[in-house]
Amino acid sequence: MEQYDEKLHEECGVFGVWSEAGTQVAKDVYYGLLALQHRGQESAGIAVCKTDGPRDIIDRKKDMGLVTEVFSEEDFAKLQGNMGVGHVRYSTTGASNLENAQPLVFHYLKGTLAMVHNGNIVNDEELKMRLFDEGLVLRGTTDSEKVACLIARLRATEPSIEKAAKKAASILKGGYAIILMSPRKIVCMRDPLGLKPLCLGKIPTGYVVASESCALTAVGAEFIRDIEPGEVLTISKKGLESDRELCGSKHAHCVFEYIYFARLDSKIDNISVYSSRFRAGGCLADTYPVEADVVTGVPDSGLAAAAGYADRAGIPFRLAFQKNSYIGRTFIKPTQEERESAVHMKLNVLGDVVRDKRVVLIDDSIVRGTTIARLIRMLKHAGAKEVHVRISSPPFLHPCFYGTDVPETSQLIAKRLSTEEIREKIGADSLGYLKLNDLNTITNGMDICRACFDGNYPTEVYQETE
Amino acid sequence: MEQYDEKLHEECGVFGVWSEAGTQVAKDVYYGLLALQHRGQESAGIAVCKTDGPRDIIDRKKDMGLVTEVFSEEDFAKLQGNMGVGHVRYSTTGASNLENAQPLVFHYLKGTLAMVHNGNIVNDEELKMRLFDEGLVLRGTTDSEKVACLIARLRATEPSIEKAAKKAASILKGGYAIILMSPRKIVCMRDPLGLKPLCLGKIPTGYVVASESCALTAVGAEFIRDIEPGEVLTISKKGLESDRELCGSKHAHCVFEYIYFARLDSKIDNISVYSSRFRAGGCLADTYPVEADVVTGVPDSGLAAAAGYADRAGIPFRLAFQKNSYIGRTFIKPTQEERESAVHMKLNVLGDVVRDKRVVLIDDSIVRGTTIARLIRMLKHAGAKEVHVRISSPPFLHPCFYGTDVPETSQLIAKRLSTEEIREKIGADSLGYLKLNDLNTITNGMDICRACFDGNYPTEVYQETE
Amino acid sequence: MEQYDEKLHEECGVFGVWSEAGTQVAKDVYYGLLALQHRGQESAGIAVCKTDGPRDIIDRKKDMGLVTEVFSEEDFAKLQGNMGVGHVRYSTTGASNLENAQPLVFHYLKGTLAMVHNGNIVNDEELKMRLFDEGLVLRGTTDSEKVACLIARLRATEPSIEKAAKKAASILKGGYAIILMSPRKIVCMRDPLGLKPLCLGKIPTGYVVASESCALTAVGAEFIRDIEPGEVLTISKKGLESDRELCGSKHAHCVFEYIYFARLDSKIDNISVYSSRFRAGGCLADTYPVEADVVTGVPDSGLAAAAGYADRAGIPFRLAFQKNSYIGRTFIKPTQEERESAVHMKLNVLGDVVRDKRVVLIDDSIVRGTTIARLIRMLKHAGAKEVHVRISSPPFLHPCFYGTDVPETSQLIAKRLSTEEIREKIGADSLGYLKLNDLNTITNGMDICRACFDGNYPTEVYQETE
């Protein structure tokens, strides 16, 4: 059930494009960002540059809001260039301001630099002190600015921006997918563990990079491959140049991309998001079979797993909820004293689908448990005889240090209650979570980071001060 | 496939509430309108009144835009009252301005009057001349203002507003669902043919009326019954008073409410919208069986019929499209020269669902045929071996005079081409439309208006000049 | 001292233009309204029409706000026509909404009608009952709508719009300047007493009418003459046609136009506003001579009288206040606890001008007395040895029923205190008001309405209920 307050939030989506001199790419970045909008709805920005123009001219527009709110037709008259980067951002309240919105643009010894960044640097504090000790001055509070400053400084002693990027990568710890736009080239880098996704596509006049392959599709690009964990890829007039020196064998791909973050029509590190969710449904059907009449999912994030469960269990898959797509950010929520809840406004049960039926209800995760409890009540009120809940991920128990916004641990229901207690509290007739080992099944045995479920972090972590 | 340029548009949704003196209803109207937003996205308005206040004070806010755009928290501090009416409107371009947005408010001999109206009066021109001859002056160009003026004038010689409303009903021709707010009561009226829907619900402190039952659910009201065609229902301190003198035996309920306009979770004239669409899918499976691997629907309007087809045919129902819910009215469409089409941005195929599969694709209607053609191309490009299109309504051939916005006849593909020609043009492997007679099956034999399919209009019609 | 909360407010300015078919007049109306903006800052609107177009097409834009806020470049692409009317409005809070903003546009038996109106109809209630009895329905609460409806109704039995206007004039009581735009002509009417101003100008392609001559200048029009009190003037392809049947010999021109409302560069009923104020200063110098070093005025409304005083008294005229022109409607006023007052922010004393000087300070009127008291304190704090206040109007004692917004009588300082008591309260060294008889001097002996000073109303008046 997407975009509800209950849910975890990805923090960003990035997009970049390099095209032949003389072409215009700003609209491509726009369409790419639209396809990545689910990764961040708080701010959006585009920066473009001409590879045959002056080295210090970058045109940029960024603002708070959705992509369609930030950009209007006239903006594209001003955003002229054949290279571009774009960014959509979700952010926790405190640091949510325009200064921190991306793309960031910098002026330094070698000209200009634009940067977009998805992820989180865990040695952010260490990095800040290193930069401050060297006399650097920062304008905002994001780790992104620190990374850009680090790269810019390293460029002073490194022969190229891509070498500086690689040097920075050897210093940075955490998860990141970064696209840099230097006056003549695009440089992409992905953290050596592969925590954050980044993929490459081809258009007739050049190349496109994006957080997810659905953004390649949106601009008509052909998917080539994922950027390798640790790879530094340069796109310029010379074509593609790849530096894989930092690529290692230990990977830790974020499993939550498959469970919830990524769009169903994306493929990440060779695994289709749809298929992995469909398989999760199958695993749940194997582990927790139940006699039932209909399988449904919480829109939209539980639907693919529901189809998988239905397929394995041989029970019909049906849509049981009507969604109100007009309820967005400016919706005025009913107060406590008023009759209705926000969940009720956003979803309503289709009584004909569930009346007198035993229902299997699939959702991707339970964070606080309040939403699923309301949905179960709604189903029963509409006549469902039984509601069997299946969750396509294990219980959520640990914070994420790599860029996912998670509520305080004390608010995680699985931290406080047993599965049976949760079942009782939410009013389900049965409740089953995906088994930890099945995470490997759904990701085809790939190396994954599943620290939010088992607490085994793939990097050192630093306690956050805030 | 909702909200695309191709689709027909309903023109309005209405909502009214009467609650005990001292209670506040503006927020209820707000939530009711949110649930009716699919019936009109161009303007929204709320008017409220206190039954124990002065007879000439009505507070109103109306503006162009979506319900969530028009109203902010502070508006509700000003909209004080225990009776209220609300309106959402879609309108064709010409007359689309704030003056015509509803609720309309009038001052006349007996005090004030607010009105909301869904539908279209076919003897509008006759009515205008009658009013002009009597010396009336109009401010806007809508038939709604004329209806209100007619009622207000008739009130001079009729003993009550509900009697004036009934008298007006004997003059008006066409389809309408009207809610009047007089200083002390709410009066509802529905055209004698029942072309436009209107239903009644109960809340602890009073009553609610709405175009669709989903709006009753949204405010926690209990569904009581539909307003009868021809009925004039008055809600006041005395409770409900019904005048059924104009109720006749000839009905003509708009079948397009079931096919496309109404929300799936609504029940209209005792027929569930979901069930009627589900049955349409069953009819299509009976009429046009085909060997296939998966059944899917065009989101969101084809999904219920797809489930019905799947159920009858014993083929799995699956979701095959990923929808981008962030593409709204301000989306900048790609130009012809750019790579992508708007359809492509809004929907993307889930390759895993259709690859190497024979696909049955259900949509509710074909107007111009361009969207369905693109979707078929997308499915085939994603690997679908065959695409069999089933349309859950008959070919659309005739204009509507009762409030539905229809393209010029020359743009209706079914007017120009045979079914086989359409099939070829859109690139489907087979194509089947719902049979005319099945319209009766899906509406359980109820009297319906199906003039858009067969040209038999239930009233006189007047050629529109514009 | 204009625009301060203390001041009286004129309620409207009107503008109209008729030009040859094929020309465009919307921008002229815009510039005309800009020149009349001092007469009303709350809403602005323009309606235009083509004399060779269909009889029922009028394009209009109106909104709350200043002229420059309401209109943007793109509006003028839509406002196409060779005839136009415009309106700026100030209104007391209650009825201040868009529905009441002008131009009003009406549809009736004979086509369309647009109307702009400055003034107030004193038999408004009588008029309303007459219209209601005839079955009319009103949309707003202004007397303007009632006047328009009356004219439209009368048109049914009168042979032309100008005849209907004249017939209406025989029914209306009060002060008004009205410009009607019928599909083929502009009709102007002014109340028989001449309470409200209206003048005529010539442009190469036609004619212009406006509340004040400064608006003629703004569009490069040549001043021809004032519309006569009681005159109905029609401008059409046939040129000017004047109907003077209702013109009488008893006039009552509003003297406050000269004292405060009108712009200094306007000439009304053959009297220059600047000259009348300059003469008022002379009268004050004759009546209340004083030994002084410098004469100054409260910006901007006291400056012309100050020059007149200086001229007569042979004392230098100087500007003694610096005005902050950036403080507009959105200025956040300091709270009581904060150090500064709004007056202080808007005006600051130029110490060099008044230090150790005996100052004569001229203002146009005293309503509540708080502003003048603050200014005197500021002057003394800056070193003025004496401050002698001269007011270029008599004490304000009675309400206005003809369109001027006046505070409740209880708030009028002259109603409660003698001149000597006021002098003491405001801290002036001497205080003199213009003598009643001098009102005739400053207006060259013309028949004037000075009811706000002497209570002799030129028409019956009806006690206002609100």
Add this chain to the structure above:
Amino acid sequence: MEQYDEKLHEECGVFGVWSEAGTQVAKDVYYGLLALQHRGQESAGIAVCKTDGPRDIIDRKKDMGLVTEVFSEEDFAKLQGNMGVGHVRYSTTGASNLENAQPLVFHYLKGTLAMVHNGNIVNDEELKMRLFDEGLVLRGTTDSEKVACLIARLRATEPSIEKAAKKAASILKGGYAIILMSPRKIVCMRDPLGLKPLCLGKIPTGYVVASESCALTAVGAEFIRDIEPGEVLTISKKGLESDRELCGSKHAHCVFEYIYFARLDSKIDNISVYSSRFRAGGCLADTYPVEADVVTGVPDSGLAAAAGYADRAGIPFRLAFQKNSYIGRTFIKPTQEERESAVHMKLNVLGDVVRDKRVVLIDDSIVRGTTIARLIRMLKHAGAKEVHVRISSPPFLHPCFYGTDVPETSQLIAKRLSTEEIREKIGADSLGYLKLNDLNTITNGMDICRACFDGNYPTEVYQETE
């Protein structure tokens, strides 16, 4: 004649306040900026900080627009602090964006730093290379950011922020008035030549600094003294601490502050702006006497000199123009083909003042000459027999490198034409400019920078590349 396109523009106004812990200063900054709005209308910003709060929390709001447009009531709920700085900015188009708007806020080794800056650093390019060589990364393109970075870097080796500021001052060349807000104190610095103004005032709970004394008055502060050229003044819990090591004997106060930039009611470096302009008028009367009937000035900037001329020449001073104060930035200018000019809309002649008169017209400067030419034509058209123009500054001939925005030299009329040729071109009967030597008279012999008139720059200057 202020705010017209013809005029030179000052680039900024700065304001700062230090008050006891627990007090709130944001509103004071707001009122201070309102009083400085004439120094810059493009962007406005306020940053506040608590001296007893964490060292890294600064709250800031800045945006494009006027002070009253940028700030609304709710902003002040968020801007909590007992120290604050504010800024208004005018900027040439290129670099006009939000990133460059001030206050700038920085994070560095010692915590946070907010800065506001008026002026221009002439060794900007040198400074940039120095910073880049040291590895610094910049976000914007202003010299202000470079100055802040320089100070922050120097702080690493200097024992306090005020010492770092002084060290920076020894490196910077040009004109500047800077206010720094460090977590515990306010540090002010003024360039050693005194090119840019900065003064100090006292409020009961602390101190205020501002570009002009009118901003002190606006917040009820008592004027103490000007910050000395070269002085670094620190305001903290310890009171005032002044470091005058860099104060020298060579000064070069910008004479244009007196001629045009500063507000009439300000006193800068012990010279009243009003008096200096009044004296300029006297000088003009001495140098260019003429037989005339009335002396007037172009509103508002020529009025004080006009009074001075009148005083010396014994000719009455009168206001001859009516200004339309509703014409602001969003005013839609008439096109070439339309009848009127922007000047005509903004100013209209008061015919009664000039008819059949010999007029002396004073303006502060002539840049391109188009505005004065139109005004002369308007005066003559209104009946003036003669128009004698007196300009209260010498001919403008050279660019300014210290923060004043000047048109390209080729557009300066005095660069191309002799005084007699200018007189003929603008249509004046006589024309006289203030003599160079009189600049000393009007500034009481103080050391001034008059490079824009004589080309003698008080510092090295670097040719600007752009």
